[in-house]
Amino acid sequence: MSSEPKLLPLQFAALALAWGSSFLFIKIGLEGLSPMQVVTARMGIGALALLAILVMQGVRLPRSAQFWGHITMVSVFLCILPFSLFAWAGQFISSGLSSIFNATTPLMTLLVTLVALRTERPNRLQLIGLALGLMGALVVLAPWRMLGPENLAPLTAQLACLGATASYGVAFVYLRKFVSPLALPTVAVATAQVGVGAVVLVGALPLSGQPPMLLTPSVVASMLSLGIAGTGLAYIWNTNIVAGWGANVASSVTYLAPVVGVALGVLILGESVAWNQPIGALGVIAGIMITRRLPRIRTSVI
Incomplete structure (x- = not known):
């Protein structure tokens, strides 16, 4: 996969589109598949796409038992658990709303870092950003709308999305601590x-x-798109952008993905957007921007 400088803008746009549209494809996939079938198709197709790239690049998989033990933990928290939670939640809430909650991933990663990585302590500004971002997530959650038993499923689905991003946070910290040192x-x-x-x-x-x-x-096309682009090629595009432009620029895709997700949900699925969702999303994005002004704590999104 080429990382020539002239191709980086295209890869950045493709990455924002791939991650922003993932929740649209999940929603369409749920029209003919169960949540577990959606996740299995996504993972299976994504694995085949990545394996093809691995072979084309002439890279071999590690044989160390230690690596495979760590990577199994990463797979649970970075793939199986969050993908399953987002797919289940997609039965009850809009794709755009799921994409907004997905944007809380860097904040959840920072929150996990506070507990797990004592050597990477946030400064006061980053704590302010974390608080602002979590307040934004609370506005999106809109607890004042959740009175009555008929709202239990949507509320649980939104909490499942936050559980998914918390799982991402655990996975990224685990990756940094146990897998990244293997280079x-x-x-x-x-x-x-x-x-x-x-x-x-x-x-x-x-x-x-x-x-x-x-x-x-439409179901087959959505699963192919979700697996090949959102779960396969996106990893490679993100790596190329980090290498070419740096982690801070690459991380700005976090700001674009929910915009893409909400726009596609409205334009293609006819989803509605409540007033609190864009306002809360702005709070989440502002919090992320503040936490990243000083790059002591690095966070990633998938």
């Missing part, structure tokens, strides 16, 4: 973590009593 090629790490998750899910699918699949053209 392995990114495509090998990505292929291993997605591949392990795919094997686990494919093995569990026949045992979980899933309903019959309705493989319409």
Whole structure:
């Protein structure tokens, strides 16, 4: 996968589109698949795409038992658990709202860092940014709208999205602490973590009593797009952008992904947007911008 400077703007735009549209594809996939079937298709197709890139680049997967133990933990917290929570939540809330909650990932990573990495302590400005971002997430959550039993499912779905981003936070900190020091090629790490998750899910699918699949053209196309772009190529694009432009510029895709997600949900699915959602999203984005003004704590989004 080329990382020539002239291609970086295209890769940046593709990355924002891939991650921003992921929740649209999940929503469409749920029209013919169960949440577990959506996640299994995403992981399986993504693993095949990454494996093809691995072979084309001539990179080998590590053989160390220590690596595979760590990468299994990463796969659980970076892929299986959050992908499953987002897919389940997509049954009850809009794709745009899911994409807004996904933007809290850097804040959740910082929150986990406070507990897990004593050597990376945030400064006062970063704590202010964290508080602002979490307040923004609370505005998006809109607890004042959740009175009554008919709102229990949407509220639980939104909390599931926050649980997914918290899982991302755990995964990124675990990656930094146990996998990054191994200095392995990114495509090998990505292929291993997605591949392990795919094997686990494919093995569990026949045992979980899933309903019959309705493989319409739109469902198939959405799963191919979600697997190849959102779960496969996006890893490579992100790595190229970090290498070419630096981590701070690469991290700004976090600001664009929810805008793409909300816009696609409105334009393609006809979803509505409540007043509190863009206001809360601005609070989340402002909090992320403040926490990243001083790069002592690095966070990533997938």
